[in-house]
Amino acid sequence: MVVPNALSDRNLSFPTGLITGIVLAIPGYFIGVWTGNLFGLFDDQNTGVILGYAFAVIGFLVGLGFLNYPLARLLGWPVTAVPQTVEERTWGRYFSLSLDHKVIGMQYLVTILIMLLFGAIGAMLIRTSLLVPDASITPPGQYIMLIGLHSVMMIFITSAVILGPFGNYLVPLMIGARRMAFPRLEALSFWVVPPAAVILAAAVFWGGFPTGWTGYPPLSEQAGQGMDSYIVGFVLIAIALVTSGINMLATIIAMRAPGMTWTRLPMFVWGIFATAILGLLAAPVLATALVQLAMDRTTNTTFFVAANGGSNYLWENLFWFFGHPEVYIFILPAFGIIMELVPHFARKPLWGYRTGVVGLFGVTLLSWFVWQHHLFMSGIAPVLRPFYMLSTELISIPTGIIFLVTLGTMWRARIWFSVPMLFCMGFLFNFLIGGISGVYLSDVPTDVTLHGSYFSMAHFHYTIVGGEIFAMMAACYYWLPKMTGKMLSPLIGRIHFWWMFIAFNSTFFPLFLLGILDMPRRVSVYAANLQFLNDWVTVSAYLLFGSMLLFAGNLVYSLFFVPGIAVANPWHARSLEWQVPTPVPAGNFDRVPLIVGGPYDYGLPNAKPVADFGGLVGATGGS
Amino acid sequence: MAHRIDARDAVILTEAELDHRVVSVGAWLWLAADTFFFAAWWFSFFYLRALNNDQAWRPQGVGPPSLGFGLVVLALVVLMAGTYWVMSRALYGSFSFSLLAPVSLVFGIAACLFQGFGMWHLGFGLTQGGYASVFAGLTGAWLIQLLGAVAWLATVVVQGRPSGDTVVRPHSAATFGWILVFLAAVGVINYLLLYLVK
């Protein structure tokens, strides 16, 4: 049934879209500021700034059309919960409220890559400043602003870099569904991300914020208006995590095609499932902490003020109760990608499918019980430290399972070392180092030296950049042929991999040494004898950035300058997303497929094809 | 690898059945997230109370506003949730349905108004210690969610006419009742903590 682009049966009389959104955001901001100043609270304008950002976001979302459905309901107009429209395949739908999960995936991809560029530029500026041991290149105020912006921008990015583009695009395809469970929520989870990035960048106009991504009070209460960008931006990301969590989980639970049993689910989907659980449940705790910080900064409540009944430990506990699952939100999709890609390129079944799933859920479960390892030196009751040391050490066991399953899949295989597979191997190397360094940090006696030092920086950059970003690169090279219809150049891809891998290790391995040699985090000055190491790191960082530019170049070249459409299944993979044509049709599948085989049934005699596409008429996955 | 298809997984659902399942799952997921949200506030309550830094958890003169008033708000919310619950069990389009749905809405609006009034007349300042801060934040967050729920409830009532969404998709409207019950339950717990715990 084809109906002109409409979100309800009656249209509101003004056009909605990105332009309208931006147009409404601007007066929204000023109304917010005016409202905030009306209250006349003794708070240096923070209420105005926070309300200004909030109203701007509301104006933006209204302009995009998010209010149309609730408003239509309120006015008594006939509404459909999930519109059965087929959107016209124009460029315009990428700049509007699209309910097609594939469009949302592409919107996410482009937005995240742009944000990544800005975050990386911030990193280059930081490393440039560290070329000299004093603060002559970048004065302390600017330096601290750069650290805050780089780190928080990267946190926003890495929360969504795999879940957003690839989760949204691929999950319905991989489970045999024709749409997501809640398309509007899915669109919302995307459309709060550009405002979050813009609001964060706006902190520059206030001189940034001085706390880094951890936002510890009382420093965050002492800070100027730039801190409000952090608060509002992070709240938006929390909203994105909750809405995408609800959407992903409901889709995977309720909309699998017939025959897609839990034991036939691709590992990538399991990874997204585990991630969504963490995002759904951890982000609300962050929201609470951010609201409390906002209240302290505006209405002068005393949640975090020890002199007046509050405690800075309240923030630390709430933040890290979210913060630790957050870092597993970063890495679980990456685990899913590695365990997904390796069987297809090794042409062997995944070695220990159930073990792999147990590994993912072991990590998910344990991640709730370890957060106080961020607080070992903070002055928590000493009797708590052995428990958290143990729980943190234990989490390395399910993490090791990921390696077990992957290495077992490669055992006696016939591996095709394509570019995505190279990035998977890079992941294994990098995450091995990242994970082992985590064990060092989890041990309280060694943590005395390593906490808050460059060792800790090296650990999380190895796991997040070396782990998640390498997995993201693997995902790009693997799935972009399906998502865009173009193969990325394998030759440039190989150069990109080796360049990035060597530059990455050259950049971040010396940071372990710097941490062991008494260099704290987030400093713009350091002991003179550490200059050689710092300069080595900076030059390597420039090279790493260069490899990212090469990747961007590969994208542009392959997408726009190479003619021809990619074949439907260039990797000859068994999983369901490769069984549909490229470009993917509007409803994904003409008919709901009946799943009769597993996605990793390589080499098995009498293996059935993964799905039977004829003959089923029904609604599972949408009609 | 031979798989036996689970009977449930082989079933092909109609659009209505799928919608039914998706809405149920989505509602429970939302409630799980919201539970963690309020649990974070309850944790803040107990944590700051236990630490009592600088003896400033609850300085002299800071105490809950009128217990009776809080009870009125609570009663209104419980009534709102209760009437909606009963209504959602009734036949759509029946007399009890058309009576109870707006009644539920009226209770909800009244609850919001009363709670808003209460927040404006707390009897203590927000700068007066940990208890004051938690009271304002927890009650304020709950009130905001209540406002959102009442707004959605209004749309359910409006869509209750013959071909409206509430009648066409009764399961979705019924599932919303869980959210109202949840907010009422949170209200009960908040009352116990903020008004009754010393």
Place this chain on the structure above:
Amino acid sequence: MSLRIEPADRPHAIRLLVMWVILSIIGIIAVLQIHYPPYDQTIQGEDQSKTLALLTAMATPVFIGVVMMVIYSAIYFRRATAELVDGPPMLGNTPVQVAWIGISAIAVLFLAFVGVTTLASDNVAKLVNAPGRSINTGGQTGSATAAEQGKELQVQVVAQQWYFTYRYADYGGVETTHLYLPLDRPVELHVTSLDIIHSFWAYEIGVKADANPGVDNVFHVTPQKTGSFTVRCAELCGLWHGQMSDTEGKVVSQSDFDTWIAQQQQDYAVIQKAVPSYAPFYFPEPTVKGS
């Protein structure tokens, strides 16, 4: 439970095992030659160094094993032909998986055990906010008599934006700008802050403790060698966080310490009268927001 190694697996397994054992032995010997910070200026620091050495020694075979498997796979398990051929359909091997998980569990539990025992021996458990020992207001020079030996020296570290000061409870609460510690005497550090969160990190003596306003964070250390140490702030505290350091911490002999502290009491006698009396923590005027 047999290990079910198929004939085709055997040559690979043997090759890998032999290489792994040889490389691991070499690796472990190599990493044990390194001197790990925080070296041995204090008892706690020495324990921390040993733990760091143990971790590195255990990490070496793990690292070598996985990297070796990846490189080996790239050489021996590579696709031989241009066409895509499926590999052998191996779905899992329960004994191998159990062995891997079991060994990693044992290794991790062993590390946790070592960590806990080291922690317990180095830090007497005390609740945060426990009252400090009463002040010895009669603290005189030369108070390190035989009776005083063995009692912990109470030193308070006061952090603020953007420097550390130190108060010696046993010496009238005198506040100094550098930290001197006497040799062979257990020290109980009480770390607190006047404004926001800082972290007191004394590298060579193996001490790190966050400084929180309104909190008395206790850390125990016993110097066993004279020498100097550097103090840095390890928690982002605003503009001059990077400059919040002091390279003049010293561990000195008891007699040198007595001389020094007497000199401090003399130098700061006038200021001492204006400074608030020694307490576990202080609440100065509320923090004023910057703009």
